Amino acid sequence: MAYRAVCRQQSLLEGEMAAFEIQGHDFIVLWPEESEPRAFGGACPHQGVPLRRGFFNGRTLTCPLHQWVFDGRDGLGLNAGCQLKSYPLRIREGMVEVDHPGFMEADFTGADSHGH
Numbered sequence: 631m632a633y634r635a636v637c638r639q640q641s642l643l644e645g646e647m648a649a650f651e652i653q654g655h656d657f658i659v660l661w662p663e664e665s666e667p668r669a670f671g672g673a674c675p676h677q678g679v680p681l682r683r684g685f686f687n688g689r690t691l692t693c694p695l696h697q698w699v700f701d702g703r704d705g706l707g708l709n710a711g712c713q714l715k716s717y718p719l720r721i722r723e724g725m726v727e728v729d730h731p732g733f734m735e736a737d738f739t740g741a742d743s744h745g746h
């Protein structure tokens with residue numbers, strides 16, 4: 631487990647998306663309305679387009695390239711048989727923390743090992 635603080639809790643807004651790149655790993659945080667913030671991989675599972683360029687309407691995220699639609703609560707593809715990769719997210723002392731397998735403690739070299 632390697633939770634890392636990614637932003638202040640205050641900087642997330644319900645119904646909105648935030649995008650991050652940490653140690654070379656792209657991910658997004660979606661906070662669906664009447665739900666909890668969730669962290670997902672930042673690349674579309676179809677052809678890898680950055681999902682930060684997608685459109686989040688507060689419930690679903692639409693990829694800009696071929697309009698695949700994903701449920702913001704669990705990343706489930708609604709018009710495609712796939713699911714966004716999700717990562718554990720927690721709130722600690724006012725900070726949003728994400729556990730991404732690519733995060734390495736005190737490693738800012740951007741190494742692309744996935745640890746498998």
Ligand code: FES
Nearest residue numbers: 674676677693696
């Ligand atoms: S790359 Fe996202 S739907 Fe095709």
